[in-house]
Amino acid sequence: MTTNQTNEISNESTNEQCARIVFEVVPQVMQSMRIEMRRQRGSDLSVLQLRALAYLGRNPGSPLSALAEHAGLTLPSMSSQVSGLVARSLIDRSISPEDRRFVTLTLTEQGKSVLDAARHNAQGSLAKTLEVFSAEECATVIEAMKLLERVFAPSSPEHSQTEASKQPAKA
Amino acid sequence: MTTNQTNEISNESTNEQCARIVFEVVPQVMQSMRIEMRRQRGSDLSVLQLRALAYLGRNPGSPLSALAEHAGLTLPSMSSQVSGLVARSLIDRSISPEDRRFVTLTLTEQGKSVLDAARHNAQGSLAKTLEVFSAEECATVIEAMKLLERVFAPSSPEHSQTEASKQPAKA
């Protein structure tokens, strides 16, 4: 029987099997997404850039640090990415009047339309790939994604600073 | 063809919902894996490099093209990566005696031990992160990964490639 103390000896199979297959499959899916994004000749966005635009669509006026944390990047890396998107007129970057240290990031009108188009393309082709799944299989994938999201989401309200999820934004 | 006639009025087909959450969660998990790999100060391998070593562990003597296809990289990119691993004495690269155009890639003894250690570390910390899951939740994740693997995996080793990954080569 499985000991529920610290799971040191038993439960090795299920947990480690899960870790092994996640480590095997997630990079494959990610690579397919990158390739598909690169194929989209309309918007020329990376997966990260599209995710950044989508985040700003959901959270207009976010500071840079929130975006960096959401993406799992350092502040300089995200600053560079944002500079590129500002130069492409997809993001408006202005100084917060309340606290002038903060930056306020918002999608421009062009950013909104590019986001809409790119998201439609990317998720559309992904959905097309997933068309072979039955509704039940889709539900399984969705449920698994929600589980993984709970564990890997950056702004997890519970234990955001365990050693495994120490973010690179601060060291 | 599309079978979403019943869902046209409602929000979103199950497929599209699945695509959206996959596009949201997979990059997060991937980024966490990258950060965790970078924290491992013993081996200094990227996710891709570890995956390449693992592939060669399972398929000794593979040619470069098989490795490139498995990783979803172009031949030049994978050639460069392999050169780095050869320079670090983790991979032995020799010319196939049967067909001298092919290269035969094998793990060195050092490569095997580095692979073992790195895989243990990477999947161990991943398993630790997944410890919050119950056995049932783990099973859901495993099942979903198997589903995604069926759709996104390149062709299986020692087998003909059907149509899996012609994406990275040409557009």
Added chain:
DNA sequence: ATCATAGAGTTAGAAATCCAAACTATTTTC
């Protein structure tokens, strides 16, 4: 009030990654 300190973000410099184009070497085909 003033100066020290901390926080948010940017810039600079370097390293890694990856691709397309061009190239070499080998095998197959005609």
Added chain:
DNA sequence: GAAAATAGTTTGGATTTCTAACTCTATGAT
């Protein structure tokens, strides 16, 4: 035997992302 095809490498460049050092702004201690 020449031409075409195949496997891989080299080259050159674009992108990404890090650390370290910097600027600017807010807070706080005295």
